[in-house]
Amino acid sequence: MNNPHGHRTYFRSFLLHFRPRNVPERTLRLSLTWGLGGTALVLVFLLIATGLMLKFVYEPFPDRAYESVLYLNSNVPFGQLIRNIHWLSANGLVLVVFLHLLRVFYTGAFTRPRQLNWIIGLAAFAAVVLSNYTGYLLPWDQVSYWAITISTSMLDYLPGVGTNLKEWVLGGSEPGPGTLVNFYAIHTAILPALLLIALPFHFWRIRKAKGLVIPRSMDEDPDTQGELVDTMPHLIVREVAMAVLVLAVILVVAMLFNAPLTDQANPGLSPNPTKAPWYFVGIQELLMHFHPVFAVLVIPLTLFIGLLSIPYLKYDTDSSGVWFVSQKGRGLALLAVAVAIAGTVAGVLLDEQVFVNGVIGSPDMVSTGLLPFAIILGFCTGFYFLLKKGFKASNNEAVQALFTLLTTAFVVLTVIGIWFRGTGMQLMWAG
Ligand code: HEM
Structure with missing residues (x-):
């Protein structure tokens, strides 16, 4: 071979079939x-x-x-x-x-x-x-x-x-x-x-x-390279x-x-207990609080369609490349985490302890299943309006906070299902 760096050159050109020649630092x-x-x-x-x-x-x-x-x-x-x-x-x-x-x-x-x-x-x-x-x-x-x-x-x-x-x-x-x-x-x-x-x-x-x-x-231009x-x-x-x-x-x-x-x-x-694989335990937990059609169909489907539509929503600014959109966006996302943790834990406890035969999950409500779903929908809509009107959030910040709220809620439900449910799927205080 004439080229003393032959192997290196072949390797490099092989690599460049997959990767660009150079990348932004x-x-x-x-x-x-x-x-x-x-x-x-x-x-x-x-x-x-x-x-x-x-x-x-x-x-x-x-x-x-x-x-x-x-x-x-x-x-x-x-x-x-x-x-x-x-x-x-x-x-x-x-x-x-x-x-x-x-x-x-x-x-x-x-x-x-x-x-x-x-x-x-x-x-x-x-x-x-x-x-x-x-x-x-x-x-x-x-x-x-x-x-x-x-x-x-x-x-x-x-x-x-x-x-x-x-x-x-x-x-x-x-x-x-x-x-x-x-x-x-x-x-x-x-x-x-x-x-x-x-x-x-x-x-x-x-x-x-x-x-x-x-x-x-x-404050940097979106075209900054x-x-x-x-x-x-x-x-x-x-x-x-x-x-x-x-x-x-x-x-x-x-x-x-x-x-x-x-x-x-x-x-x-x-x-006893019988649990779904860990990534589906959140849905199993939903089943304990909502009418099954809502727990296994309406809620997961709504969330999935929400995820699919994220890139196609209308945004106010181009925040690509900026972590958490802005300083305010970061604050609102943190607020969403706090609200989701408090709201989900409170919702689960209330449903289990206070309303066992009361409002949420009561037999007649289960038969229609509409009330618990309406409560959640109302809660999310209220939160969205709080973000937009109360905090004057941009669309980017509001979508981010809402995504954070729902994702955190799902994670909390999963954690409760995995670590806080024991025999008969009763709530308990540790693993
Ligand atoms: C098996 C699953 C996946 C693999 C192996 C994978 C792999 C990768 C890799 C290696 C990169 C470039 C480096 C990096 O961003 O860390 C990347 C970028 C990207 N991934 Fe994934 N990914 C997967 C799933 C996903 C999912 C679930 C999403 C979102 C729903 C996603 C959306 C993207 C996007 C939009 C980029 C470009 C990001 C940018 O331009 O900064 N990927 N992925």
């Missing part, structure tokens, strides 16, 4: 991305790699599944470790993608020309959650069996189509051989394929938008360092703690 700041999108990508690769290995041992049949996991844990070299890494990456991914969504939202990185990428991101998020959900059942232990039983039974409440949909998902009327075949196929083929289509699309849109949103302060630096080494070195860190953390934690595995599934004996 400001987008390299950790305080822009917190490495969350990259971490998510590393976790996706880890999941695919360990998932492929698990496929060699795992058997998707009710009488074999649990035993195959036991066999993996004790007889396959590094089997337990591989399962631990898969479990940790799967749950970590749900959390990391959620945090990545929050960072994209709070830096206004969803506005033109990034609107479509927000939607693609949401599709990837849905694929991530469903991947986790379909994988949850596979070990066929007590916790997984009953978590899937309780969460699929929520489908029964969907008017008209509910029961048919549930039976289609389960491949029968309750979790059984059909369910494992369905979940296994969806988990190991359909969702990974969807994710592998969505992600390149996601990264291509970042290129189309000429890179990440450029962080700036409020700052200095450009070479992708190699500046960006690549940071990405590799982050990937190595993520791998190291996952490996250490996977060596210290084992992925949970309870007794083999026993369809005749439900554990």
Whole structure:
């Protein structure tokens, strides 16, 4: 080879098929991305790699599944470790993608020309959650069996189509051989394929938008670019360092703690309490306070449509690249967090302790289900008017505060469901 730097040149030109030649120096700041999108990508690769290995041992049949996991844990070299890494990456991914969504939202990185990428991101998020959900059942232990039983039974409440949909998902009327075949196929083929289509699309849109949103302060012009630096080494070195860190953390934690595995599934004996997988516990908690149609359909659907429409709402200013829109935006978001925590906790306690047979959740109200929903809707509308009229918030600040209110409320419901519900799903004071 004539060129003494041949390999380096090939590597560089290979790399430049994927990355731009140079990037704005400001987008390299950790305080822009917190490495969350990259971490998510590393976790996706880890999941695919360990998932492929698990496929060699795992058997998707009710009488074999649990035993195959036991066999993996004790007889396959590094089997337990591989399962631990898969479990940790799967749950970590749900959390990391959620945090990545929050960072994209709070830096206004969803506005033109990034609107479509927000939607693609949401599709990837849905694929991530469903991947986790379909994988949850596979070990066929007590916790997984009953978590899937309780969460699929929520489908029964969907008017008209509910029961048919549930039976289609389960491949029968309750979790059984059909369910494992369905979940296994969806988990190991359909969702990974969807994710592998969505992600390149996601990264291509970042290129189309000429890179990440450029962080700036409020008083800087939205077109501020700052200095450009070479992708190699500046960006690549940071990405590799982050990937190595993520791998190291996952490996250490996977060596210290084992992925949970309870007794083999026993369809005749439900554990008490029976909880949905952690990311659906918020919906399970909603079910305890609202008419089921509102808890499993109206509220989640409204929130989902709200999320989809975020990039297409009307805003007063271009706040892309500015964390929390403005100083006032930051204050109002904090106010929303406080109101959501106080309001959700008070609402749950009131519903449980005071109004057990009273207003919210009383049998006649359950039959229409309208009152609790109307209360929440009224509360959110009131909060919006307080922001607009009382605090003279811009549209950007008001949308941000409302998003914060709802997101925090959902997180609080999830926390209550996971840590503050014990036997019979009664409220209790600790884990
Ligand atoms: C498996 C899921 C996902 C992966 C692997 C992923 C990966 C990434 C990566 C690597 C970046 C660039 C670096 C960074 O921002 O950290 C990025 C940017 C971006 N992501 Fe994601 N993402 C995922 C899900 C989402 C979700 C759920 C959303 C929003 C609903 C989203 C919206 C965006 C947007 C709009 C950008 C561009 C941000 C900017 O210009 O600053 N992504 N994503």
